[in-house]
Amino acid sequence: MLTSERKTLIQQVLQRDGRIVAKSFAEELGVSEDTIRRDLRELAKDGLLQRVHGGALPSSPAVADYRAREQMASSAKEKLARAAATLIKPRQIVFLDGGTTNLQLARHLPQTLQATIITHSPSIAVELAHHPSVEVELIGGRLFKHSIVSMGAVSAEAISGIHADLFFLGATGIHPETGATTGNREEAAIKRLIARQCAETILVATEDKIGAASPYLILPLDKLATLVVDADLPDTLLKPYRAAGPAIVKV
Template sequence: MLTTQRRAMISARLARDGQLVAKAIADELGLSEDTIRRDLREMAAEGLLKRVHGGALPLTPPLPDFASRQTIASQVKRRLGRRAAELVKPAQIVFIDGGTTNAELARALPHDLRATIVTHSPTIAAELEHHVAEVVLLGGRLYKHSMVATGAATVAAIEQIRADIFFLGVTAIHPAHGLSTGDYEEAAIKRAIARQATETYVLATPEKFGAASPHRVLGVSELAGLVVPSEMPAEALSPYRSDTASLIMA
């Protein structure tokens, strides 16, 4: 098989399965694993895929800036936000991560809800200006792409809070590689918040499924649930069903 044919097959398999195991495809093609690994290495260098231990994952497309993301799939995000808001109970301590989908959650919270909302995102805090809820805004170095605080000061503040529920924002969701995001330091902040929360939920728009970003946050099984659009096909969601994480339709 020619190199171009192998590469085309690798690309097609990644698009179909969302991952590729080097040994499996080498056995299937009757080739050495070194040959497939060389193909993956060269394709990764050309920006065609992401290499991981034992194989490859499709690349997550670069996200546009925060302002541009506010206009993407806005109706779906609004539905997810409204459904997630129903999970919040009075008197809870609620940690809301940054992101445009979580901004819809903040907007959907009842204005008379008596709870404590903690966030490290100034844009999330601003959405709650006219709410009765107490708002705690954590500081740190501003990561402008996601409009969230990061750094040692943020981690220190997070460690002083125990949240009943955490709404985590991620850029990719994969059944084997879990929930991930594009920035190393931001991923560490998200893990720190999850450690302090009794339950963690993700509001998941369709384009995030089957993808992997460079920095892992959590495994899917570590979630209390995924809030997903009701129109997503059952077969697309089946890899994410587990004994611990529930699928909540919006």
Template sequence: MLAAERRDFLVARLERDGKIVAKDLARELGISDDSMRRDLRELAAAGLSQRVYGGALPVSPAIADYATRGTISVDAKARIGRAAAELIRPGSTVILDGGTTALAVARALPGDLRATIVTHSPTVASALIHLPDIEIFMIGGRVFKHSAVTSGAAAAEAAAGVNADLFLLGVTGVHAESGLTTDDADEAAMKRLLSRRSAETWVLASSEKIGAASRFAVLALSEVAGVITDAADDDPTVTDLRGRGHEVLSA
């Protein structure tokens, strides 16, 4: 099998199985482990997969720019936003992450909700302005334009003083084995810090993020209360997550 043919084969296998186990596939194709690793490097460089230890996973489409992501799964994100909004209790303090799904949560909050929202997203804060009984605390710092959130030392220092009841976390990848991931190291660190400042963390994940992975680990699934998603109940990753004892809330 020629290199180009192997690439097409790997893409098809990734679409069928949702993952590539390098050693197993090298044995199946009768090629060396080094040849398989080279093929996987080339596949990742072409943006067709995300390399992980031992193989590869589907790459998340949520690593696109902010404007593009705003056009992806709009209805699904609105449903997730409504489901997440129901987790917010009157009088509670909630950390709301940045990104397009978190923005859908802000837009889904009822007009009479009395709560405190802490966010490091200027777009999320702006979406809350019209709600009369929402107190907004904005975490400042350098703006990371991909997700329209602040990050860096100043943001981390401000976040360290927060104590919240709930953190609604956005990620670009949810995978039963690789956990929760995103595509920027500083953003991943900020998300971990915000999770530590909250009593409970729920993950916001539209279906294109389910079963996908990005470069940097955020948290293990065991560190969050559950995942809110529009993915079908029979989705292989959803089934796997529930089989491992993780809570999945269908939106």
């Protein structure tokens, strides 16, 4: 089998099974494990999968720039965000992470909701500027352009002084083995800090993020209180997520 054929097959198996185990896959094809590992390294370099110990997982599609991500699964994001907005109760203090799904959540907050929204996303702050009864606190710092959020020491210092009820986390992938992940180490650290300052962490995940992984861990599944997903996802797919701890809300 040619290298290009193996790589195509690897991507097909990842799409079908959600993971590749290098040793067993090599045995199945009758090639060395080193050959498969080399294929995985090259595919990972091209952003086509995420290598993990012993094999690989599907890579997250949420690696495009912010403008491109706004167009991805926009109707699904709107549906999930509309439902997630109902999880916020009056007078709660809520931290909204950056990201296009959470931007949709901000757009769908009820006009009668009285709450405090904290965010390090200028886009979300601007979206909420005209909300009649939501107080908005914007965290400053150095702008991370990929996600349009502030980061760095200034952001971390401000976040450390906050205690909030809910944190709506943004992630590029969530997988039973790797937990909630993202593509930037510093951004992952900021997200973990926010989670530590909030009583509950909620992740609203479109279908393309379920079963996908990025290089940097944000939180393991047992640190999530709630996972909001599409109602069409089969229970068999969601079983390992539910077993890990978070409540599953299907909408």
